[in-house]
Amino acid sequence: MQHTPTTDRFEVALGSEESAYALETRNLNIYYGDSRAVNELSMGFDRRKVTAIIGPSGCGKSTALRSFNRMNELIASARTEGEVLFHGVNVYDPGVDPVQVRRWIGMVFQKPNPFSKSIHENIAWGARINGYTGDFDELVEDSLKRVALWDEVKDKLKESAYALSGGQQQRLCIARAVALKPEILLMDEPTSALDPISTAKIEDLLDELKKQYTIIIVTHNMQQAGRVSDRTAFMLLGDLVEYADTKELFFNPRDERTENYISGRFG
């Protein structure tokens, strides 16, 4: 298989601001076997903003998120139709290598899942396999500083990442994604396994991170969506019901179903 042209396509496309959005989906349909989990999703994600996707369990929000960097295709029964445009390139184009997509579109998962390696290696490994040529110590320090973890771990970089607390581990996972200098960070309920203090730290972090990255966050927690996001999308049963500025969506929902959900009448 010849993947080199793909690399060029992304890197050429990257500098240009040809697309209004950092990421855009067009008529995205995702199936698990015969059942459709995401239904004709068409939406754009603004550059350097935090976009939250909310909705009750099973509404397809995590599925949609995982499809943006082609992580969803790891599920054997999943099938994707439609387009996900990243700098004008459809990441589902037959010539596109998913490995390349994931390098530009990073991901943070529900449960912290650091590598079974040292803190240093957790950050450096991804950069190394992607052919990073700079100074690794510098990269590790910079990445950890971006997630406000440097001061807590700078004296134990050689220790196992599992020695950290859950909240620290999750910030390490964010740093791991940031170290690749991605364009977009996908976060799949990143605080659902964390205590309130760790959650607050990560929410504060998002404000900093959005200066450089486009962030798309899936969350169960409507307060969290209200606190951290600029734009919010509400999904229900695989459909995008409403997508608006966060304040607008929470205080002035257009759709009755949105209103019912945010006022806690179902979900």
Place this chain on the structure above:
Amino acid sequence: MTGTFNQNLSVRHVRGSRWQAAFALATILAVAFLATLVLTIVDDAFGWVIMMDETDRRELTRDGVTLDAQNTAQLLATIDEHLSPRRYRALERELPFADRGRDDLYALVLAEIVNPEIAETYNLFESLVSAQAIKAQAAEEYPEGLLVFRSWVNARFLLAPQSAVPLAAGIKTAILGTLMTILITLAFAFPIGIGAAIWLEEYARDSWLTRAIQVNIYNLAGVPSIIYGMLGLAVFVRGLEPITSGAIFGASAAGDTANGRTILSAGLTLAVLILPVIIINAQEALKAVPGSLRQSSLAVGATKWQTIRYHVLPASFDRILTGTVLAISRAIGETAPLVVIGASTFLTQDPTSIFSKFTTLPIQIYQWTSRPQAEFRHLAAAAIVVLLALMLSLNSFAIVARNKMRKQKRF
């Protein structure tokens, strides 16, 4: 709704206690069987024996010096006096008596002239319980005999080759055969087994073909080992004879009649035998690696192989290793397939290469147990003790290695 609750606690607890007792009994039975096994073997491996000398040592006293203290000249005189001229010439041809050292001569006198033989053997249990009766019997029936406590497992036993004389027989050839065979087995079964497991678990798509392969691997794991012997005989001994006999490598020296019945054939046969077990075990080990670990690697732009190489394999290696060692333990104990492919039952020459004729510990044990003389029963028991020790040390190595690796990972 008129239903009432009848908790009936006492009956429920009694039922529970009965099951608990049954489970405890099962455990006790299992332990009892194992203990019996060990005791039977130990019982045969140690005990008193009555030794009879063909020539009484006291008659060999020379110049008032007992045999064990005699010097070279005295020993040579004894040999001159007692050894038949034919035997003398034969030994002289092997190595001139003038060139032999004192210890060598002493050993010669013992083996050729004194020639001790075992007249009677006793088990460990008898030796401990009815010591008085044994002593009385020895004094009455073998007044010339020497009653000594013998450990059938001893240094000489470990270092001597097979022999038709029980006192001289050892298991060096069999131990070397077992070790070399197992190395061959490991060299083939480990990489092929792990490779197949990785392909099946990580790469293969779910199709009728992979499902058929999977089912067959499970079935193969249950095929009786003698069937693998038939396979080994047909494929390795006969079909691939030029390779397994070493002929195409020019390794088959003149006079070597091993044909395809070599250590290589034996190792390959055992490798095929344990391959399904290794594959299944490695697959289970890979399955146990959580998906989140794979995802975290893929999400930083790692390829599938990088994910397997740097995350999945290190996380599963402890289990893979444990399973492999257990499979190897099984291979060490296999007898039937080796009998089928033509193990040598009486081999006094140590294997020199993988193209040598072979015997292994279980074959040796099998051969000794089928002999009528009591001495060989004790030799078989001693060989079993060695075989068990070998297996136990392998298994403990596996456990220690696993625990060491497990300490380093957590997910």
